[in-house]
Amino acid sequence: MLKAVITDIDGTLTDRRRRLSTEAIRTIRSLVDAGITVVVASGNTVCSLDMLCKMIGTDGSIIGENGGLYRFRYDGQIHVTGRQSVCWDAYHRIEEHFIAQGEVLTLYSPEYRFADVAFARTVDPVEAAGVIEGMPVRVIDTGFAIHLQYEGISKGSALGDLALLMGLEPSDFLAIGDSENDTDMIRRAGVGAAVGNATDDLRKAADYVSKKKYGDGFVEIIEKYRPEIV
């Protein structure tokens, strides 16, 4: 039996252009109204997740910055497990490398980030990873941004910590995602599902891959597993 849902946002509840699926929101509201907790787990910042949770109508339980931080409900403490200073060291090395080639990197909301570093996908993430080889930092391409994350930290590691705070096990969760940054999370969850537009690696790690894409895929997955969520 499953007891809660944890979902990625970009590419799962949104389309490629980050437009939220109204059908997915409707589905989340029906889960919440039935007393089922829905956690959002994203590479996004706390403030953007808070706005989203309020407007969708969840209880504010979040995993942000790709697992670099998490919080149980709006009034809970923000637990930061990422090590941003190490990520900044990695970023500066990458920045120097690309500046030497005439490429200027664009940071994403650095003033609102506490755990990781994120920047625009204007450079090759594999080349960026090569530049910081040996450092305890992972380069993550979410399909929407490139993130630098301290080793061992992921949405999956944060799911373990958050589930404990909620009095649940990771295996109590149905987890849904679309990309590389969701892999650990869908592996650790009781059921891990990927939407139809998911990357090949995530599809391989998933228990189920929806036929439909983006928000419609999310709705399809919830409909399939709804009888198992109590």
Ligand SMILES: O=C(O)COP(=O)(O)O
């Ligand atoms: O912040 C990103 O790069 C992607 O966000 P997501 O984890 O909700 O897909």
Ligand SMILES: [Mg+2]
């Ligand atoms: Mg995503």
